[in-house]
Amino acid sequence: VWRLAVVGVCAVLAVLLVLAAEGPVHVAVGLTGLAVVVAAWLLLGTRAHADEQGWRVIVLQLAMVAGCALAAAGHPLLAAAQAVGYPVLWTTSANRRHAIGASALLAVAVGIGMALGLGLHPGGVVSGAITAAFSLAFSIAMGLWIWSISDESDARRTLLAELQAAQQQLAAASRDAGVASERERFAREIHDTVAQDLTGIVMGLRRLATRLGDHPAAAEAARLGESAESALAEA
Secondary structure, eight states: OHHHHHHHHHHHHHHHHHHHOSSHHHHHHHHHHHHHHHHHHHHHHHHHHHSTTSHHHHHHHHHHHHHHHHHHHHOGGGGGGHHHHHHHHHHHOSSHHHHHHHHHHHHHHHHHHHHHHHOSSHHHHHHHHHHHHHHHHHHHHHHHHHHHHHHHHHHHHHHHHHHHHHHHHHHHHHHHHHHHHHHHHHHHHHIIIIIHHHHHHHHHHHHHHHHHTTSHHHHHHHHHHHHHHHHHHHO
16 A cells, blocks of 8 residues: 555656656656655565664665655655655654654755755745745654554553453463362362261271171271271372
8 A cells, every 4th residue: 555655646746747847857856856765665665664773764764855855856846745755754763753853854855955946046945944844843743643643552452462361360260260169079079978988988897807806807807997998098
């Protein structure tokens, strides 16, 4: 979408330049500036976003500044190329300070380009300065507003991630509590059934062994009692 937007805006400006330019020199300068803008974006735009503060960002932003300045020097109408330049500078800058500095550089460059295109006379210089000032003010206001929206969106994503993590922790704690509760229930059932039955068997075998005295079956009763005690301990 961004590629189509940049190419589309520059193509429209190129047509307007051809229709409004006063001579071939102005056309050549303006078209060169627009070509620099398009080429820089097509070659470096996508990569610059992923490169953060690498050399691609620096080259892209300088190319945007130079291209917009050349375009404005070709014809003041092409100062509208700032509509492409400012968003590129803001979206590829790492922080607000960098974006404002790059925007100021673009505004000054376009102002100088307009002054050169109009002729270095007081009227041209004033027109360039006014255009640069208004463009810079609008760019900074819009950029800071969009940046605040982006910060709020990032904060919401962070909060959502924290809530999801908390939900997972609660679910895990609930599962652990359920497992512990089931273990306690199972332990109570064993105590109330198997353990009590084994206790009764152990006591009965002990009494039986005592009554049998020296009878050969007393040893068997004692052995069974030991087995029952071991089973009770396991339970």
